[in-house]
Amino acid sequence: MNITVVGAGYVGLVTGVSLADIGHCVTCVDVNKDKIAKLKVGLSPIHEPGLESLMQKNIDENRLSFTSSLKECLKDTDIVYIAVGTPQNKDGTANLSFIEIVAEDIALNISKDIVIVTKSTVPVGTNEYIGGLIKAKTPKDISFDIVSNPEFLREGSAISDTFNGDRIVIGAENDKAASIIEQVNKPFGVPIFKTDIRSAEMIKYASNAFLATKISFINEISTICEKLGANVDDVAKGMGKDKRVGNQFLNAGIGYGGSCFPKDTNALVQIAGGVEHDFNLLKAVINVNNNQQALLVDKARQRLGSLEGKRIALLGLAFKPNTDDMREAASIVISTGLLQEGSEVIAYDPIANENAKHVLSNEVQFANSISEALTEVNLALIITEWREIIEMDFNNVRRLMIEPIIIDGRNCFSLDMVKDKGIEYHSVGRPAVIGETVLI
Ligand SMILES: NC(=O)C1=CN([C@@H]2O[C@H](COP(=O)(O)OP(=O)(O)OC[C@H]3O[C@@H](n4cnc5c(N)ncnc54)[C@H](O)[C@@H]3O)[C@@H](O)[C@H]2O)C=CC1
Ligand SMILES: O=C(O)[C@H]1O[C@H](OP(=O)(O)OP(=O)(O)OC[C@H]2O[C@@H](n3ccc(=O)[nH]c3=O)[C@H](O)[C@@H]2O)[C@H](O)[C@@H](O)[C@@H]1O
DSSP states (O other), X not given: OEEEEEOOSHHHHHHHHHHHHTTOEEEEEOSOHHHHHHHHTTOOSSOOTTHHHHHHHHHHTTSEEEESOHHHHTTTOSEEEEOOOOOBOTTSOBOOHHHHHHHHHHHHHOOSOEEEEEOSOOOTTHHHHHHHHHHHHSOTTOOEXXXXXXXXXXXXXXXXXXXXOSOEEEEESSHHHHHHHHHHHGGGOOOEEEEOHHHHHHHXXXXXXXXXXXXXXXXXXXXXXXHHTOOHHHHHHHHHTSTTTOSSSOOOSSOOOSSSHHHHHHXXXXXXXXXXXXXXXXXXXXXXXXXXXXXXXXXXXXXHSOOTTOEEEEEOOSSSTTOOOOTTOHHHHHHHHHHHTTOEEEEEOTTTHHHHHHHSOTTOEEOSSHHHHHTTOSEEXXXXXXXXHHTOXXXXXXXXXXXXXXXXXXXXXXXXXXXXXXXXXXXXXSOEEETXXXXX
């Protein structure tokens, strides 16, 4: 099949590369000309494990190309995937302006029958809405179908998630369109679930909201564990052994960030509000998360008293490991909080330093290694559980820091691992360790 993917970001690029790899002829379109120039020479604009090499392979095998002209692609494409951003408006609703521009562009340039597939996360009813926009301007002798095909990949493991996903959801209003998209995806070997368009749109929001709920739930449990001297990691392990609970997404810490959970939970509250339902449960999930993101600043203050003039290292800045994505990263809230209280902030991320420089305050200093970040600081905060940080040398912590105090927002180490390391270690929902003593 000839496929066009509009929007070569985290989702569009991974989708385009993966569809090419299973044998389709794919062109990725993006309005960002710098991005297209990079892609054309085989360079990925984002850090995503395995993406660049798979991209280069498919460019070399002539199944993958890049352009900034959707009009050109529409001349001989069979399917158009829409994978542009749907960021959050100030009131929490999803901003559909990028989707509307693409719909308009398709309508003005459509020249043959096609299937339009929405990958972007869009509120229930949006596919019908854009279908209407396109239909209004499409010549009468041309027909198109709309399919909702929400994406479930995670950043940092996007390629692996695409080839080993739990399901591919296809929402369509007719069997013909559904079966075309089913055939397109068949080589992935991932189970396919077909439904109507509105349900497909809702599956995406409900899935993200449910995962966010698990995280806020375990974070609430962690706060209670901390007050009662229990260990939240063991509690989560014990809960997860029950298959009905499931053992994933129960890692307590400084909450969820990223480009999707924050915006999609807010959007779902608004979607519910739009049909006069007050989604109290989800509002609480969001509240818990907002407090959780600031937790390390509170813990730092409790430990050091005033933060004024204290030098504090932030280890990890991206919203999760294996990505350079800084969208809604907890490091933003934490660095702002520390600076407001008069601390000096020295930040380090193995991959996201460059992106972070555009997002964090220009008062934040950047280090090029863990050791540089730890030098002469009063306190180190672990924000992101990069492998390099999990494997850091505690000798350096003792040698380089003014006092060897770590507050770990991701529970990277078991209490046994830190017990004999000569450091003071605080984490989330677990007793503190000072030297060899676990303080219950
Ligand atoms: N990032 C993620 O892990 C996931 C994102 N999603 C959803 O997928 C959608 C895309 O998200 P991301 O890939 O993260 O966004 P992104 O911001 O990384 O990429 C969007 C791309 O679309 C391009 N673009 C904007 N308007 C355009 C136009 N008119 N024509 C061509 N290109 C245009 C932008 O230049 C950008 O490169 C969102 O709805 C998001 O909620 C869904 C699952 C996972
Ligand atoms: O719609 C999306 O964009 C995507 O959102 C998430 O993927 P992603 O945000 O890339 O990463 P996750 O691994 O889900 O992590 C999200 C955040 O939750 C945090 N998290 C995750 C799991 C956990 O147990 N605890 C926890 O605090 C992570 O640190 C991170 O900040 C979903 O997992 C994907 O299925 C979905 O496609």
